[in-house]
Each structure stands twice: as structure tokens, then as C-alpha cells.
Amino acid sequence: MQFKALGNSSIVVPEICLGTMTFGEQNNQQQAFDQLDYALERGVYFWDTAEMYPVPPKPETQGSTEQIIGNYLKQRGGRDKVFIASKVAGPGYGGSHIRDGQTRFNRTDIRDALDGNLQRLQTDYIDLYQLHWPERPSNIFGRLGYGNPEASQVIDLTTLEETLTALSDEVKAGRIRYIGLSNETPWGTMKFLHLAEKLGLEKLVSVQNPYSLLNRSYEIGMSEIAHYEGVGLLAYSPLAFGYLTGKYRHGARPENARITRFSRFSRYSNEQSLSATEQYAQLAEQHGLSLTQLALGFLKQQFFVTSTIIGATNLTQLKENMDAFEVNLSDEILTAIEAIHIQQPNPAP
Numbered sequence: 497m498q499f500k501a502l503g504n505s506s507i508v509v510p511e512i513c514l515g516t517m518t519f520g521e522q523n524n525q526q527q528a529f530d531q532l533d534y535a536l537e538r539g540v541y542f543w544d545t546a547e548m549y550p551v552p553p554k555p556e557t558q559g560s561t562e563q564i565i566g567n568y569l570k571q572r573g574g575r576d577k578v579f580i581a582s583k584v585a586g587p588g589y590g591g592s593h594i595r596d597g598q599t600r601f602n603r604t605d606i607r608d609a610l611d612g613n614l615q616r617l618q619t620d621y622i623d624l625y626q627l628h629w630p631e632r633p634s635n636i637f638g639r640l641g642y643g644n645p646e647a648s649q650v651i652d653l654t655t656l657e658e659t660l661t662a663l664s665d666e667v668k669a670g671r672i673r674y675i676g677l678s679n680e681t682p683w684g685t686m687k688f689l690h691l692a693e694k695l696g697l698e699k700l701v702s703v704q705n706p707y708s709l710l711n712r713s714y715e716i717g718m719s720e721i722a723h724y725e726g727v728g729l730l731a732y733s734p735l736a737f738g739y740l741t742g743k744y745r746h747g748a749r750p751e752n753a754r755i756t757r758f759s760r761f762s763r764y765s766n767e768q769s770l771s772a773t774e775q776y777a778q779l780a781e782q783h784g785l786s787l788t789q790l791a792l793g794f795l796k797q798q799f800f801v802t803s804t805i806i807g808a809t810n811l812t813q814l815k816e817n818m819d820a821f822e823v824n825l826s827d828e829i830l831t832a833i834e835a836i837h838i839q840q841p842n843p844a845p
Contacts, residue, residue, distance in 0.1 A: 497539045497821070500802050502624070503701025504726040505674055509579055511796055512821060513542040513730060515807035520560025521550035522754065522809045528564045529571075534811055536577075538818050544704070544730070544805050546583035546628055547613055548590045552758055555593035559616050566618035580617065581624035581704075581730070583678060584609040586631045601631045602654040603662040610671060625663065625672040626704055629679040636679040638763050640713060640845035656684075660691050664698040676702035676730070682717035689725055700727060702802060707731035709740060709776055709791050710769050710844040712837065719800045728802025731795055735806070735817070736764040736844060740791040742777050752809070768843035775836045783829055792820040794833060 499508040514535045519528040535543070549561035562582065569575050584606055585594050599605050613622060633649045635642040666672040677685060680703050692699040703722075707714045707729060714729060721727055735741055737754055744765075749756040755765070764773075773787075780790040795804050804821075808814035825833075 498796075500728065502674065502802060503676075503728050504699065505701050507579070507623075507674070507701075509542045509803050510540055511801075511803055512538075512540045512818060513544050513581070513803040513805045514540050515732065515805040516543060516545045516561050516565065517549045517551045518754075518807055518809050519545075519550060519564045520557050521552070522752070522757070525564050525567065527810070529568055530811060531808065531814055532565070532568050532572075534814060536574075540818065541577060542579045542581070542803060544581045544732075545617075546585070546626075547609055547616075548583070548585045548594065548628060552760065553589075553591045553593075555591065558591070558593055559612065562613060562616035566616050570618050575619055579623045580619070581626060581676070582613045582617070582622050583626040583628040583704075584613075585628050589629060589637065600654045601627055601659040601662075603658060603665075606659070606662045606666070610666060614671065621671055621673060623673045624676050624702065625666070625674070626676040626678045626702075627659070627680075630681070630684055631659075632684075634679075634681055634684070635845075636681075638845060640842060642681075656687055657691055657695065660688060660695070660697050667698050674698075674701045676700050676704060678704040680705065682721060685718065685721055685727065686725075689721075689727070702728050702730050704730040704732055704805070706733045706845075707795065707798075707801065708734050708736050708844075709794060709833065709837070710736045710764055710772060711842055713842050713845050714800070719798075722800035729798075729800050730803050730805055731801050732805045734795050734804050735788065735791055736769070736773070737761055739764040739769065739773050740776070740787055741813075742773075742787040745774065745777060754809075764844045766843060768840055772836060772840035772843050775840070776833070779829070779832050779836065783826075785823065785829075786816075786820070788816055789820045789823045790825070790829070790833075792817065793823040793825045794830070796821055797825060797830070 806817040
């Protein structure tokens with residue numbers, strides 16, 4: 497296990513972060529407890545959650561993920577031994593059941609959201625608090641370009657200054673230790689960094705964005721920010737909802753798998769993504785690797801990736817994912833990956 501600094505902070509985190517969005521939907525509490533136990537056994541004390549979880553978001557399950565983690569901490573103890581990241585939901589994607597679908601990143605909503613996070617997690621502080629996605633219209637969740645529909649929308653937005661001030665005040669109050677962004681763009685990231693410097697407010701330490709062999713859009717703009725500004729990537733969907741494990745090859749739909757159960761997740765099933773996935777799978781086989789090892793091994797070797805968020809629905813998957821980080825890809829394999837990427841660049845943004 498390797499450990500890296502979280503942005504410009506003095507905190508180091510493991511290169512693996514346990515994603516928990518299946519807790520309360522695909523995993524019951526006991527299964528979740530088993531995963532958390534195993535994660536700690538392997539040195540993975542960095543856990544990521546959100547007020548919106550589990551996924552897919554539904555009124556009857558919203559908050560269950562945090563409640564399960566809170567129950568775990570109450571029963572097992574050791575809050576000071578784990579690093580917990582959570583998120584406040586913005587408008588548009590979390591569902592109308594979260595603050596009536598009108599949630600904003602203003603002082604009131606951030607305070608109210610954080611109250612709920614802390615209550616469910618049964619703790620008095622969160623180590624890393626993230627804005628789940630921008631409040632403004634932006635090209636996220638499957639959209640690569642920023643075009644007319646986004647640019648033409650005129651809505652009443654919370655100023656980024658108010659958002660950053662509200663987060664900074666929560667850090668001063670001790671309810672948050674560090675702040676980060678999620679599903680953010682180069683423009684948004686730099687604006688927050690500029691405001692922090694200009695106003696003497698809290699500087700963000702991380703951005704949680706999708707990054708995988710099928711979506712390397714983070715490398716365009718954001719990786720340079722990571723290099724010069726010291727903002728690390730927490731890479732989510734590194735296995736593309738399981739497509740980069742190979743379990744959906746040739747149209748297979750394993751029982752109880754996420755794509756089998758929730759057909760709404762079509763981000764990685766377009767023709768270009770499936771073609772690229774098959775090429776990566778064949779490359780892995782040529783070198784005696786699993787597709788999982790190829791996919792996760794590639795991420796761990798990128799300088800801008802601070803930690804990779806992996807999720808699983810059972811311990812076998814979790815072990816396989818964690819074991820994959822022991823693999824170091826050769827220059828020959830990395831060159832071959834680039835050749836595939838050039839043919840099918842970012843098929844699943």
C-alpha cells in the first residue's frame with residue numbers, strides 16, 4: 497500500500513479509498529460491515545460517502561449509506577483511525593427528496609446538509625467535505641463538451657464566494673477538516689483556488705472526478721492544475737461500473753450486478769466504449785493480467801491520482817480490486833494502452 501499527501505495538506509491517505517455507494521441498496525448492513533472490516537485489515541482507512549447515497553438515489557433509501565457507516569463507528573469505535581469523506585448534494589441530480597430538489601451551495605443549505613451528514617455518521621466532524629457537483633450548469637455525468645444548452649441557461653446561482661466562505665467557516669468551527677470538489681471542471685477549480693488566495697479562505701485539497709481507461713478527460717486541463725496547484729484527484733468509477741472488470745464482455749449480464757439490476761446506467765455501454773473495453777481486455781490477456789489489474793494498475797501510475805475510489809458488492813470483488821494495486825505496468829503495456837486510447841479517446845466521458 498502506498499500513501500500520498502492529500503493535496504497541499506499535511507495529511508497522507510492510502511492510494512485506495514473505499515467507495516460505499518452500494519451500502520443500503522446492493523449491500524445490507526452486515527455486508528457493509530464486512531467490507532469495512534476488510535478494508536481496515538488491508539490498511540484502507542479512507543472511506544467515501546455522500547448524503548445522496550446509496551445509488552440509484554431514492555427517497556426511501558437516501559442517507560442509508562451514511563447511517564450504516566455511523567452504526568459501524570458506534571459499534572466498532574475507532575473514529576480517529578479512519579478518514580471519512582462525504583458530500584453535499586447540489587441541484588438537479590440528487591432528486592426532489594433532498595431539500596425539495598432546490599438545494600443550493602449557500603450558507604443555509606451547506607449548514608443543513610452538514611447537520612444531516614454528521615447525525616447519520618454519528619460523529620462531530622467530517623475529514624473531507626466535498627461539493628458533489630457544481631451548482632451551475634456544466635458538462636458532467638456523460639457530457640464531454642460544454643455547449644449551447646449549458647451556456648444559455650440563466651439561473652440564480654449562489655456565488656462561489658458565499659460557498660467557499662460557508663465551507664471555510666465550518667472548518668473554523670471544527671465540523672470539517674478539509675474541503676474538496678467533485679465532478680468539477682478546470683474553470684470551477686481555478687475559481688475556487690483564486691478566491692481562497694484572494695480572500696484568505698480555505699483552499700481545496702482534492703477533486704473527485706471520474707477517471708478510467710474509458711474516460712481520461714481529466715488529463716485535459718485538470719491534470720495540469722493538479723501539478724501546479726497541488727490539488728489531487730480522487731478517481732471514481734475506475735472500473736467503469738464494472739465494465740473494466742470484463743464481467744459484461746460479449747453482452748453478459750451477471751445476476752445482481754449493477755448494470756443487470758439498474759439499466760439506467762448506460763454511460764459505459766455505447767459502441768465505442770464496448771470496442772475499447774474489448775481491446776483493453778485482449779491486451780491484458782496478452783500480458784497475463786486480468787482486465788481489473790490493467791485498469792487499476794494504469795490509474796495508480798498517474799502522478800495526479802492521489803487515491804482511487806473502489807467499490808464492490810462482495811468481499812471477493814473487494815479483494816481482487818485491492819490486490820490489483822500490487823501490479824506495476826511495464827512501459828510496453830503503457831505504450832499499448834496509449835495506442836488503444838488514440839483510436840478510442842474518451843468514449844465514456
